[in-house]
Amino acid sequence: DKGNHKHFMAKEIHEQPEVVGHTLAHYIDMVGERVALPGKLPFDWTKLKRLSISACGTAFYAGLVAKYWFERFAKLPVEIDIASEFRYRGAPLEEGDLALFISQSGETADTLATLRYAKEMKQHVLSVVNVTTSTIARESDVVMPTLAGPEIGVASTKAFTCQLSVLACLALAAGRARGHLSETDEKNLVRALIAVPRLMSQALALEPQIEKLSHDLAKVKDVLYLGRGTSFPIALEGALKLKEISYIHAEGYAAGELKHGPIALIDETMPVIVIAPHDRVFEKTVSNMQEVAARGGKIILVTDPKGAKEATIESLETLMLPEMASTVTPLVYAIPVQLMAYHTAAAIGTDVDQPRNLAKSVTVE
Numbered sequence: 577d578k579g580n581h582k583h584f585m586a587k588e589i590h591e592q593p594e595v596v597g598h599t600l601a602h603y604i605d606m607v608g609e610r611v612a613l614p615g616k617l618p619f620d621w622t623k624l625k626r627l628s629i630s631a632c633g634t635a636f637y638a639g640l641v642a643k644y645w646f647e648r649f650a651k652l653p654v655e656i657d658i659a660s661e662f663r664y665r666g667a668p669l670e671e672g673d674l675a676l677f678i679s680q681s682g683e684t685a686d687t688l689a690t691l692r693y694a695k696e697m698k699q700h701v702l703s704v705v706n707v708t709t710s711t712i713a714r715e716s717d718v719v720m721p722t723l724a725g726p727e728i729g730v731a732s733t734k735a736f737t738c739q740l741s742v743l744a745c746l747a748l749a750a751g752r753a754r755g756h757l758s759e760t761d762e763k764n765l766v767r768a769l770i771a772v773p774r775l776m777s778q779a780l781a782l783e784p785q786i787e788k789l790s791h792d793l794a795k796v797k798d799v800l801y802l803g804r805g806t807s808f809p810i811a812l813e814g815a816l817k818l819k820e821i822s823y824i825h826a827e828g829y830a831a832g833e834l835k836h837g838p839i840a841l842i843d844e845t846m847p848v849i850v851i852a853p854h855d856r857v858f859e860k861t862v863s864n865m866q867e868v869a870a871r872g873g874k875i876i877l878v879t880d881p882k883g884a885k886e887a888t889i890e891s892l893e894t895l896m897l898p899e900m901a902s903t904v905t906p907l908v909y910a911i912p913v914q915l916m917a918y919h920t921a922a923a924i925g926t927d928v929d930q931p932r933n934l935a936k937s938v939t940v941e
C-alpha cells in the first residue's frame with residue numbers, strides 16, 4: 577500500500593523519521609541517554625585489532641560512513657571493501673577480529689560469500705540486516721536488525737538511514753568499551769542521534785523546492801556530486817540513486833579528488849551537487865566549489881545557515897538544512913539527495929519503483 581504517495585519510493589522516503597526513530601529506540605536507552613545494544617556480544621571490543629566491513633551498493637556506502645565513525649569514536653582501524661572484491665582478494669584476516677556485513681535483504685550473493693570467507697578466516701561475524709529471517713542473518717554470530725520495515729522500492733532509501741542509525745550506535749558502543757568516549761561525549765552524541773527524526777522531518781520540508789529544481793535536473797546528461805568526510809559517501813549515494821532511477825549519468829567524488837580528474841568535465845552545462853554541512857572540512861569543500869564556479873559549473877549547495885553564510889559562492893540553488901551535530905549529518909543529508917533523485921526520475925517519467933535492469937535482491941553474482 578502506497579498510502580497517499582505515487583510510488584513506494586516516495587512513501588519510504590517519507591517514512592524515515594518514523595523508522596529511524598524506531599531503530600534508534602532499539603539501540604538507545606532514551607532515559608539514560610546512553611547506547612544500550614540489545615543482547616550480549618560474543619566478542620570483546622577491546623581485544624579487536626581491526627574491523628573489516630563489507631557490503632554492496634547503498635549498504636556499502638553506509639559502511640563507508642561507519643568507517644569514519646569507528647575510527648573517530650573507537651580508534652578502531654577499519655578496512656572496508658565492496659563484497660564482490662573482498663570475496664576474491666584473499667585478504668589476510670587475523671583470527672578473532674570482527675567482520676561486519678550490511679545488507680537490507682540479507683540475501684546478496686557477494687555479501688554472503690564474503691561472510692563465509694570471514695568465517696573461514698575465524699572472524700567474529702556481525703551483520704546489520706533488515707530481513708532477520710535472511711541467510712546472512714542466519715549465518716551470522718550476531719545480528720543487529722534495522723527496523724525499517726519492508727522496503728519495496730528497488731532503490732534503497734529508508735534501509736540506508738536505518739543502517740546508519742545502527743552503525744552509529746555500534747560505533748559509540750565500541751568507543752565506550754575501548755575507553756575513547758567519556759560519559760559526557762556519549763550523552764552528547766546520543767542526544768544528537770535522538771534529534772535525527774525531527775531533523776529528518778525538517779529535511780523533508782525541502783521537498784517543494786527540490787521538486788522544482790528537479791525539473792531542470794531532468795534535462796541534463798551528467799551530474800557530479802561532491803562531498804568530504806562523511807559527506808563523501810552521501811555524494812556517492814546521491815549519484816547512485818540518480819543513475820539507478822532516472823538513468824542520468826552521475827558520479828560521486830570526494831571533493832578533494834576533483835582536481836585529480838573530474839574537474840575536466842566541468843562546464844556551464846554541468847550541475848555539481850555539493851554536500852557540505854558546516855563541519856571541520858567545510859572550508860576545504862568551499863575551495864573545491866570555487867574551482868567549480870570558476871569554470872562555470874552550476875552549483876547546487878546542500879548546507880546549513882552557517883555554511884551558506886560562509887560559502888560566498890554564486891550557487892544556482894541552496895538547499896538549507898538546520899544546523900546539527902556533525903556526526904548525524906549523513907543521516908539527514910541523505911534525504912535531499914534521495915528526493916532529488918526521486919523527483920528527477922518522476923519528472924522524466926521512468927518507472928521509479930521498478931527501474932530497468934535492476935532487481936531488489938541480487939542473489940547471483
Ligand code: F6R
Pocket residue numbers: 632633634635636678679680681682683684687730731732733816817820936937938
Ligand atoms: C541501491 C540499491 C543497491 C543495494 C545493493 C545491496 O539503491 O538498492 O545498491 O543497496 O544491491 O543490497 P542489500 O542491502 O540487500 O545487500
